[in-house]
Amino acid sequence: MDMMEMTDMSYMINRMERTNETKRKKSDQLKILESLNSRTHLAHAQQQYMINLQKGFEGEALFDKLIQNYLGTDRECLQDRLITYNGSTAQIDALILIGNTLNLYEVKNYEGEHQQLSGHFRRLKGQEFICPSIQLNRTEKVLRQILSQWTETFEVHSYVIFVNPAFTLYDAKISDPFILPTQIRKHFEKLKKNQTQSSKECIRLINKLQSESRSGEKYRGTPQNYAYEDLRKGLICSNCHSFNLKLTQRQAICRDCGEQRKNDRLLLSHIDELTLLFPETKLTTALVYDWIDGKLIKRRIGRLLHSLS
Known part of the structure; x- marks a missing residue:
């Protein structure tokens, strides 16, 4: 395998890794709090x-759907990553x-009427x-x-995008880096129009950012203390977190x-929940x-645990 083939293979592997991460998942912190x-x-x-x-996750999921609808899957994208320089950490x-x-993009799922003041929203x-x-x-x-350590050739355009159609902002300036709900379509149609093939240098940059950043999951704090004996036991709906489930021989119905879920799949989600809450x-x-x-x-239960070991 020559050097060009190795480079192409490295690109494909990194692209596959990013594609696998395209669908956002709830953070462990959010899953713990919901449990x-x-x-x-x-x-x-x-x-x-x-x-x-929850609102933040819903907003990011809506943003991802917008990207999918307007730009498709053939684009380079990083999501929910932490970057660090000289001890300063920021989340993308x-x-x-x-x-x-x-x-x-900084994605916001604000709802209702807001006013921009000096350095604040109200x-x-x-x-x-x-x-x-x-x-x-x-x-x-x-x-x-x-980027300055690696290259000087890239432009960076930065935006705060408000994805909730029920959001209104008063006193915004044209110079503000805001994409309001009524501007989303125009913004992404413009991006799509300019969606040309990226250079190999750009792709290498994205790969480097991917490998040298880390998941935003690790940046999040820990919920309040809790003990096993204090938690209510039982099966919970994976969708609405209700205990009000009807069990049949094959599935559970909320x-x-x-929501309907096969019993083994529901059981697996509860094993995952237990492991998340009490990892030790x-x-x-x-x-x-x-x-x-x-x-x-x-x-x-025993059969499923055995299959996981």
Whole structure:
């Protein structure tokens, strides 16, 4: 295999790795909070934090759908990555390579009417918070510092994109790096029009950023303390987290939302949940049986655990 073939193979491997990451997954932190919210009482602050994480995840999933609809799958993209330079760490929601230009996005799923003040946003109900362009500027600064070590030939365009159609912003300036809901279509149609083949140098850059960054998952904190004996046991709907399930011989049906799931698949999700909540605990048939409150027979549990070992 010559050097060109090796380079092409390396590109394909990195492309496949990024493609496998295209569909965003809930962070472990969000999954833990949702589990605890179903099985115990979350403090109000933790509930609000969970809701914010849920809205953030929903916004990023909506953004991904926009990218898919307008740009298809044949594009270079990094999602939910942490970059670090000289001790400064920043999180990239999305970085899309179009031609030889890097498009950096801070994705927001805000809802309702907001006003932009000096360095702040204010909900019309009165709550103020830091303007998202400040976080965007920080991320762009770290990204440019990293790029300056490798190359000087890339343009970086940075945006805060508001994906929720129910969002309204007053007092925004034309010079602000904002993509409002009514501007999304025009923005991505323009990108699509400029969607030319990226140079090998650009592709190498994306591969390098992929390999030298890390998942944003590790950047997130830990929820409140909890103990096994304090958590409610039983089977939970994977969609709405309700305990109100109807079990048949083959599947579980949620009486609240109608979600249907094969029993083995549902059981596997509860094993994953138990492992996530208590990673140091050894899984046994008896433990899993207790965790699901005996809703499925031990023989099924043992068989599934054996297949995972």
